[in-house]
Amino acid sequence: MSNLLQLCVSGLSLGTIYALIALGFVVIYRASTVFNFAHGEFLSFGAFCMVSLCAAGLPWGISLATAMVLTGALGAAVERVVLRPMIGRPVFVTIIVTIFVGAILRSAIFIAWGPQTRGMPTPWDPLTTFEVAGASLLANSVAAVAAGACALAAFFALVRRTKLGVAMRATASDQETALALGVPVGRVFAATWFLAGLFAALAGVFLGMFPRSVDTNLGFVALRAFPAVIVGGLDSAWGTVLAGVLLGVLEVLCQGYVNPHLGEFGKNLHAVFPYVVMILFLIVRPHGLFGTREVERV
DSSP: OHHHHHHHHHHHHHHHHHHHHHHHHHHHHHHHOOOOTTHHHHHHHHHHHHHHHHHTTOOHHHHHHHHHHHHHHHHHHHIIIIIGGGTTSOHHHHHHHHHHHHHHHHHHHHHHHOSOOBOOOOSSOTTOEEEETTEEEEHHHHHHHHHHHHHHHHHHHHHHHSHHHHHHHHHHHOHHHHHHTTOOHHHHHHHHHHHHHHHHHHHHHHHTSTTSOBOTTGGGHHHHHHHHHHHHOTTOHHHHHHHHHHHHHHHHHIIIIIGGGSGGGGTTHHHHHHHHHHHHHHHHOTTTTTOOOOOOOO
16 A cells, blocks of 8 residues: 555655646637647756756745746747747648757757756755655655646636736737737737746756756657646646646556556556557547547538
């Protein structure tokens, strides 16, 4: 029982990180119908900024806030300089552009920080654990769940209770109508990319904590979170968050209970398990758990 609790908390930690990453994909897609395949590089950028800021002597909390703002600013800059001129172009064009942007950012991160693996600083001992019902829970995992829950709650409060949130929902519903009604669609685009950058940086920081580390391959975790977007529904923020948490828990449980019984075949089965779930959803329910079913009249 204690082992199950320990795995569930680890899964919740991973799932919360997946939810933050997947939510970044969704807020951008809902506002501008762009799949941002450079999102993983935002995650890496935020994590490396955090490492450098802490190394420069800034307090951990200030370093985290600064890294998140810098990553958000990077996202807004990419939208303004690279993506906004692509408005009206076919979807595959913007996809290729974001892949190209991701390659440039990955190279820039490699040049700026090098190939060395770095540990993510924490304000507590990274080996600190809590004993709950006989299970040893890492403080890093508990902190990741708490921070992710606060960030997600703040996002949904912003969407429901602020003018920016109303503008974001209006733009997601119909860009042309929103523009005609006076909604500053360009600013909404910038705001959504900024928010996506904030979420990516927060996810990158907690993903890089012990027992993991920060390196130039950290951004590829964003691709492991992408199935949550499909499972939850491309246009459903709530669905994406729920799917991210569920996939994280299922992945860790698969690693703990299924992999050991499959020998060499099960060595990395947990890593592909989210994609297996995604493929099943694409076959059975392609619009996801809470996505909008598209109906075309012919």
